[in-house]
Amino acid sequence: PMIKFFRKIRQNLLSEGKTGKYLKYVIGEILLVIIGILIALQVNNFNEQRKENKINNDILLEIHNNLISDKTNLDQNLEIVKIYTESYNFFENNYNKLPTDTISKLLAKMHFLTNWNANLTGYSRFKENSTEGRIPDILRLSITEHYSYVLSETNTHSANSLTLGSLNRIRDYFVEYGFPITHNSNWIQKPKDSSLISQLVLQPKFLGLLRSHNYNWKIQERGYQKVIERIDDVLKELENYFDNNNIIIKKN
Numbered sequence: 001p002m003i004k005f006f007r008k009i010r011q012n013l014l015s016e017g018k019t020g021k022y023l024k025y026v027i028g029e030i031l032l033v034i035i036g037i038l039i040a041l042q043v044n045n046f047n048e049q050r051k052e053n054k055i056n057n058d059i060l061l062e063i064h065n066n067l068i069s070d071k072t073n074l075d076q077n078l079e080i081v082k083i084y085t086e087s088y089n090f091f092e093n094n095y096n097k098l099p100t101d102t103i104s105k106l107l108a109k110m111h112f113l114t115n116w117n118a119n120l121t122g123y124s125r126f127k128e129n130s131t132e133g134r135i136p137d138i139l140r141l142s143i144t145e146h147y148s149y150v151l152s153e154t155n156t157h158s159a160n161s162l163t164l165g166s167l168n169r170i171r172d173y174f175v176e177y178g179f180p181i182t183h184n185s186n187w188i189q190k191p192k193d194s195s196l197i198s199q200l201v202l203q204p205k206f207l208g209l210l211r212s213h214n215y216n217w218k219i220q221e222r223g224y225q226k227v228i229e230r231i232d233d234v235l236k237e238l239e240n241y242f243d244n245n246n247i248i249i250k251k252n
């Protein structure tokens with residue numbers, strides 16, 4: 001109907017010989033079409049930007065939840081490290097005068113292994129989607145540097161490997177001295193012959209391994225604490241960004 005209406009106006013102007021008015025009308029009609037196209041493009045760009053912002057914010061929220069989860073797991077591992085350290089310190093100062101039952105319990109507490117790997121689901125999406133220009137450079141850099149650090153083999157992964165290596169050598173002694181254990185187990189039981197416990201703790205190499213293992217635990221503990229510090233820094237940056245952009249943090 002609208003097309004027929006405008007066509008009728010043009011035909012009337014031509015039939016009446018009003019060429020000047022006709023040209024002005026045509027120019028006006030062209031301008032209206034151009035303005036309509038520009039408005040449509042603007043609306044389309046707005047919708048596309050809104051979609052990109054939603055994807056971007058969802059990624060940042062996922063990274064936030066990943067970091068909260070990582071910190072929780074690291075805190076739990078630090079609790080295990082604390083139990084180990086306290087058990088080792090007590091053992092080192094008293095092993096030559098403790099009853100075999102107590103020694104067995106202490107060795108069991110020192111036998112656990114912690115391991116930690118960062119949750120990378122949000123960061124993987126972050127890398128796959130170009131966020132340049134859509135989030136502040138300082139936040140993008142903070143996220144990138146954090147994950148580069150935790151993925152570096154010179155940090156938490158090497159500490160995990162050291163602790164696992166010394167633990168495996170300790171397990172070999174446990175097996176040799178009759179402790180019921182397998183290399184896939186995180187628990188040991190008291191051997192049937194309790195005199196074997198007394199013999200084991202008199203072995204200089206075994207005591208040296210325990211000291212080495214304790215040292216590796218300390219390296220791992222410092223690594224965990226450093227990662228937690230970095231997580232806190234990134235969480236602070238993320239939460240400032242969320243506050244400034246009225247983004248509600250979705251908790252798992």
